[in-house]
Amino acid sequence: VIVVNDTGIGISKQEQQKVFERFFQADTEVSILNQGSGIGLSIIKEFVKIQGGNIELESELGKGTRFMISLPLPILNHTEKLNLDFSQTELPATSQLKSDEALTDTDADIRTILIVEDNQDLRDYLKENLKPHYRIVEASDGKEGWQKTLANHPELIVSDISMPNMTGIELCKKIKEDKRTKHIPVILLTALTGEQDQLLGLEIGANDYLTKPFNMDILKVKIKNLLVLNRTLKNTYSKQIKMETAEIVVESHSNKLLKNILKYIEDNINNSQLSVEDLSRNVGMSRGSLYHKVLELTGLSPVEYIRSVKLDKAAALLIKSDLNISQIAYLVGFATPNYFAKSFKLKFGMQPSEYLNQYRKTETQLNSKTLEN
Known part of the structure; x- marks a missing residue:
């Protein structure tokens, strides 16, 4: 059993039934620094279920919250001494991921999608769902996203709007104003629901817009349709x-x-x-x-x-x-x-x-x- 306690603001009885739902965020008057995207607990619950376990919570407003994870462990008839060597602080080069490497000529038929998102949990969630079908390149803010765009020439970009250093709106504007990248479709993701924000994104050239929480299946279809459309236009208007x-x-x-x-x-x-x-x-x-x-x-x-x-x-x-x-x-x-x-x-x-x-x-x-x- 794993138990995690905090002494925070607590969770109401009504919202306790929803905290494990993907993208759910409690309404609170308290300003929370580095507020998440609402998918962390959902991912944890999925991992616990995969291991055959269970997760529960107890919470009281104004006093805090306790999460309890129970995992089934086999009973061993004997124990063995385990020697671990922590002297090597770096992973071997062969074990490091290569998702951000630029495409080679032989990989050119694989569609590359750039994900620009400053929230690590949401970025991982997007990557895990899209990587079976596409090659994924990641960036943690708009500035890095622009550098990755020039280095990898992705065929589509999925970008958050609210990010440090360079926002998604600024990134989209930069992409659409540069002749090297203006042909790349851009899908913007945002927690902002105002029509003015959506209108601004579309006016600067964003090809589509999704408001969080979003349905992953809908995002996949939008990506597929934009890639097909872009390929069709390229074939139609290319020099014959x-x-x-x-x-x-x-x-x-x-x-x-x-x-x-x-x-x-x-x-x-x-x-x-x-x-x-x-x-x-x-x-x-x-x-x-x-x-x-x-x-x-x-x-x-x-x-x-x-x-x-x-x-x-x-x-x-x-x-x-x-x-x-x-x-x-x-x-x-x-x-x-x-x-x-x-x-x-x-x-x-x-x-x-x-x-x-x-x-x-x-x-x-x-x-x-x-x-x-």
């Missing part, structure tokens, strides 16, 4: 490039830089190690400058643009050559056929084999109509 086996024709303004980039990618199309650094050196620009320019000209990041060019080339080869899918994957510079197939489906909405079958079916129908005429 027709890839031919012998040459590349750009159906837009003849931009010298874009032509040089296209030529370099085409010349190195079968290089699976082709990187943004190689490309930036070839065109004589820094990686940052190249990122901004390619994003401005194509609507895609350099990594996405390189992959798009390779996939367009692969689609042309599927139709115009006798090579099989694995051969084409290696020919256009993908390290494995499996990663090629995943990337192809992400761009064209179908597997390479389905793409080829659809083309052949369409061609057969056109030939039949021609013969009938």
Whole structure:
């Protein structure tokens, strides 16, 4: 049994039934320093239940509160001496989390979401619920959130509003005013219910708004819809490039830089190690400058643009050559056929084999109509 006592303001009988509900916060006239978000006790209760235990409370207004946790422990027939060495104060490097590392080229098909929240409990709650589906990067305030945005190029940002150093409103404004980041969708979270606060967030460019307490399932759907919409818009308004086996024709303004980039990618199309650094050196620009320019000209990041060019080339080869899918994957510079197939489906909405079958079916129908005429 674990017992925790305090001599605080206490909890009323009516509110004692609600304190374990997620996001519940008692109404009080007393100003509480560092007031939480209302999910701590909910998380504790879930952990206790997982262990097969039980948690109860006793409280009296003006005198304090007692929490009692009971956990089932097996009875041991013998005891063993346990020697612990606390001389090492740091964790081994291999055990440290890597959730804040920037995406590598091979991870680029995984959606990255940045969570900006100064409350550790709520940030952990968001991370635990979203990490099965997305790569999560964390920041504890708006200033750190801006730095993580530039370093990791997330595809969506979920941010609290009331934070130290830089508020969520200020962060959203900064994101939407910078050409490097203005395309990133932002969802704002707040405990403030006033319409004026919501209106301000939406006016500076926030894509959506949720008031605490919020339903996690609703947040997940909003995130999914914004990511799908952003991807659809990117595909719709990106520069259209027709890839031919012998040459590349750009159906837009003849931009010298874009032509040089296209030529370099085409010349190195079968290089699976082709990187943004190689490309930036070839065109004589820094990686940052190249990122901004390619994003401005194509609507895609350099990594996405390189992959798009390779996939367009692969689609042309599927139709115009006798090579099989694995051969084409290696020919256009993908390290494995499996990663090629995943990337192809992400761009064209179908597997390479389905793409080829659809083309052949369409061609057969056109030939039949021609013969009938």
